[in-house]
Amino acid sequence: MSENALEPNHMNEWKLSDETRFETKLVSETDEAGFAAAARALAEGEVVGMPTETVYGLGCDARNPEAVARVYEAKGRPSDNPLIVHVASKETIPQLVSDITPVARVLIDAFMPGPITVIMKKSSVIPDCVSAGLDTVGIRFPIHPVAQALIARSGVPVAAPSANLSGSPSPTKSEHVMKDMNGRIPYVVEGGECQVGLESTVVDATGNWPQILRPGAVTMEQMEAALAAAGMTKPETVVALESKPEEAPRAPGMKYRHYAPSCEVHILGTGDFTNYEEYYKEAVERELIDEKTPVGLFVSESIAAEIRVLFEDRLDKILFYTYGETADVEAASHHLFDGLRLLDEQGAQVIFAPAFPKEGLGVAYMNRLEKAAAENVKKKEPAKESRRVLFVCSGNTCRSPLAEAIMKSLWRDSAPHHMLGRPDVEAELAVSSAGVATSDGRFYTRYSEEIAEYEYNVDISKERSTQLTEALLAEQDLVVCVTDDHSHYLRSQYPEYTKRVFSFEELLEEFHIEGIDGHIADPYGREYEVYQKTASQIDRVLRAVFPEILKKWEMT
Ligand code: TXA
Ligand code: MG
Numbered sequence: 001m002s003e004n005a006l007e008p009n010h011m012n013e014w015k016l017s018d019e020t021r022f023e024t025k026l027v028s029e030t031d032e033a034g035f036a037a038a039a040r041a042l043a044e045g046e047v048v049g050m051p052t053e054t055v056y057g058l059g060c061d062a063r064n065p066e067a068v069a070r071v072y073e074a075k076g077r078p079s080d081n082p083l084i085v086h087v088a089s090k091e092t093i094p095q096l097v098s099d100i101t102p103v104a105r106v107l108i109d110a111f112m113p114g115p116i117t118v119i120m121k122k123s124s125v126i127p128d129c130v131s132a133g134l135d136t137v138g139i140r141f142p143i144h145p146v147a148q149a150l151i152a153r154s155g156v157p158v159a160a161p162s163a164n165l166s167g168s169p170s171p172t173k174s175e176h177v178m179k180d181m182n183g184r185i186p187y188v189v190e191g192g193e194c195q196v197g198l199e200s201t202v203v204d205a206t207g208n209w210p211q212i213l214r215p216g217a218v219t220m221e222q223m224e225a226a227l228a229a230a231g232m233t234k235p236e237t238v239v240a241l242e243s244k245p246e247e248a249p250r251a252p253g254m255k256y257r258h259y260a261p262s263c264e265v266h267i268l269g270t271g272d273f274t275n276y277e278e279y280y281k282e283a284v285e286r287e288l289i290d291e292k293t294p295v296g297l298f299v300s301e302s303i304a305a306e307i308r309v310l311f312e313d314r315l316d317k318i319l320f321y322t323y324g325e326t327a328d329v330e331a332a333s334h335h336l337f338d339g340l341r342l343l344d345e346q347g348a349q350v351i352f353a354p355a356f357p358k359e360g361l362g363v364a365y366m367n368r369l370e371k372a373a374a375e376n377v378k379k380k381e382p383a384k385e386s387r388r389v390l391f392v393c394s395g396n397t398c399r400s401p402l403a404e405a406i407m408k409s410l411w412r413d414s415a416p417h418h419m420l421g422r423p424d425v426e427a428e429l430a431v432s433s434a435g436v437a438t439s440d441g442r443f444y445t446r447y448s449e450e451i452a453e454y455e456y457n458v459d460i461s462k463e464r465s466t467q468l469t470e471a472l473l474a475e476q477d478l479v480v481c482v483t484d485d486h487s488h489y490l491r492s493q494y495p496e497y498t499k500r501v502f503s504f505e506e507l508l509e510e511f512h513i514e515g516i517d518g519h520i521a522d523p524y525g526r527e528y529e530v531y532q533k534t535a536s537q538i539d540r541v542l543r544a545v546f547p548e549i550l551k552k553w554e555m556t
Contacts, residue, residue: 024049024182026174028190029146038187039153047071047184049163049177050150051191052086052142054115054200054216055170055337056177057160058185059086059150062096068129068159074184076421076554077166082132083159084117084140084200088151093139096157098123102232104205110226113143115196115217119204130159140200146191162199163188165421169261169337169372172197176341180421197334198364207239215364217333260375261344262424263296263351267373271357271366273327277306283352284311284318293317296348298339300326319346329356333365340372385419386428387553388475392490393482396435396465398524398531400482401444403538404433405452405460410546412458420554427555434468436486441465445524447531455535473497478549480507482520504541511548516540 027034042048042059045067050059058074060067062085072079085096090108094100097120100108107118122137131137142148151158162170163177171177172194181188201216203223210223224234268279280303287295288311296319297307304322311318321339324331332354343351353369356362391403408431411417417427442465452460466472473479473494479501481487487503494501502510505518518541523534550556 021183022186024178024185024188026178026188026190029149034187035150035189036153038189039150041186042150042154042158043156045070046186047074048150049174049181049185049188050086050147050158050160051144051174051189051194052140052147053144053195054142054198055172055194055196056163056174056188056191057084057086057147057158058163058181059158059160061154061156062130062159063125063127063157065127065129068127071159071161074181075161075164075166077161079129080132081161082134082136082138083130083161084138084202085126085130086140086142086147086151086158086160088141088148090141092157093141096123096125096137096139097121099206101205101207103208103210103227106227106230106232107203107205107210107223108141109230111218111222112141113148114141115143115200116140117200117202119202119206119213121206125157136204136206138202144191144195146189150189167260167422167425169340170199172334172337176338193334193338195334197336197338198361198368201364208235209238211238215367217361217364219360219363221360260372261340261348261351262422263344263348264376265340265351265353265369265372266376267355267369268352269355271355271362273354276300276326276354277303280307280352281310287350288314288317292349294319294346294348296343296346296351297321298323298332298336298343298351298353300324300328300354302326319343319348326354327356329361329365332356333361336365336368383422383425384428385425386430387477387555388430388432389478389480389549390472390476391431391433391480391482392436392468392486393433394435394486394522395438395442395524396433396467397438397442397445398448398522399520399534399538400433400435401448401460401463402451402531402535403480403482403542404431405448405456405458406535406539406542407431407546408458409456410542414546417550417555420556427553429555432466434466434472436468436489438465438467440467445531447523447528450528451531451535455532470494476500477553478502480504504538507545508541511545513544513548516544 027038029035038048045061045064047058047060047070050057058071060071099121104118104120117138117140119136119138122131126137164170165180174188174190177188196217198216201218202214204211204213212220269276284295294317298321301322304320321343323335356365358366391400393400411429419425419427449461452458481503484503484505487501490501491498504520508516508518520537523530
């Protein structure tokens with residue numbers, strides 16, 4: 001994987017499920033029937049968008065591995081990142097964990113319900129897919145009344161990551177969730193704007209003193225005060241965490257791209273607010289000169305007012321998102337993700353946001369903002385994600401080279417492509433072909449080459465036939481055989497790759513496309529017109545399945 005690739009290719013297994021397409025309904029707690037249906041869906045293994053006081057979550061039954069798999073699928077994130085388990089009462093906690101340390105006990109008593117996630121040793125109720133192989137689980141008891149009502153009503157412990165697509169800022173309004181998850185989940189429950197606006201404090205409480213893995217609204221000072229009030233003092237040696245599986249870093253989520261809009265984000269100032277007007281003014285001036293506009297400002301009301309006066313004649317090049325008073329860290333935190341999303345959506349080429357002192361809630365605010373800004377480096381070189389398609393026939397001289405050429409032309413003619421919901425991630429497709437009964441290095445038939453060149457403007461004349469091997473098969477995301485005989489043969493020879501092998505006919509069936517003939521006869525040894533007919537048949541099939549394949553791979 002290249003540095004820029006955002007995450008492993010979790011869609012490697014070509015598995016199509018129509019159940020994953022929904023008409024997403026936004027329901028509120030006052031809509032008795034809708035709310036009950038959302039709670040029921042949650043209990044029955046579906047994924048539901050849930051408000052909390054920090055950010056919206058994508059909830060599912062934490063005990064149900066299939067439901068958990070749906071969460072990862074909806075989010076578009078690999079499954080090596082543990083999920084937090086949400087409860088609606090403290091009484092539920094003991095069945096989910098195997099040990100509540102004295103530190104954990106104090107944190108639960110002092111801060112739950114509230115914006116904190118306490119990591120404890122897990123019980124056997126929590127499947128491995130929730131803990132991503134760790135022997136611990138993060139427990140969170142949100143204070144948001146709608147979250148509590150939904151969890152209680154569903155009757156299940158609710159595993160939930162933030163409800164954004166992997167890579168975009170966490171959602172703090174139901175409309176953010178609707179935007180990211182539309183069609184991917186059946187329900188989003190309305191809960192208004194999230195009060196805190198930043199994700200919970202994640203704290204490891206398996207040792208003899210809390211260790212913050214992700215800063216949030218509950219601060220280290222507050223935790224130490226609560227521990228002190230309970231008569232506990234910081235031990236001489238803070239016991240480190242127990243050893244964890246090697247591949248699983250302690251807060252695995254931190255290694256993924258988070259919180260970042262697709263444009264560059266820059267932090268202004270150092271946390272003392274004395275010169276902030278000046279900083280904003282300079283930044284805007286610079287970007288206007290560089291023509292990196294519109295410039296997005298995440299800014300206080302008062303500074304925005306000054307900037308509006310100063311740049312009166314160029315206001316069409318400046319986008320404002322105001323969060324409140326200049327030094328109000330609660331307001332800035334509450335609005336940060338909404339601000340980043342909105343400015344990004346409005347087309348900002350660059351966003352400026354103020355630094356806050358790294359104390360109290362400022363630690364969490366700066367943690368998220370610095371992560372967003374750290375993405376700038378990657379943005380300079382566009383990230384890429386790629387998929388591979390292989391066409392297979394017998395000799396790899398007639399039909400599969402034609403299919404290869406046609407697929408390449410379809411891709412080229414509909415370019416540029418990017419990953420769905422991640423306009424900054426370029427999508428790549430590698431198309432090749434091979435034969436099950438050929439020897440390496442034979443020429444493609446001349447007619448296939450000519451049709452590829454004259455009708456599709458694709459040069460395959462330098463390519464030679466390739467013998468299909470298991471290694472080649474293993475690299476592919478999708479293998480399309482020209483006939484059912486070929487696909488049956490491949491599946492029987494290489495059962496491991498069954499899910500990615502299709503014939504033309506099977507592919508049409510998979511996508512419920514009717515009225516197109518997927519049987520492609522071998523034109524070998526026949527005249528040019530027969531090859532042309534073969535090409536137009538392949539063309540018809542590929543044109544029909546192409547958009548579906550892109551959809552499946554989340555490419556647009
Ligand atoms: O405020 C929040 O915490 C939101 C709302 C929906 O509750 N949830 C949230 O979940 O932010 P998520 O999945 O986006 O982030 C959870 C973070 C990840 O960085 C994950 O790696 C870490 O918590 N985490 C979860 N369980 C863990 C565990 N057992 N050990 C270490 N880190 C864990
Ligand atoms: Mg998240």
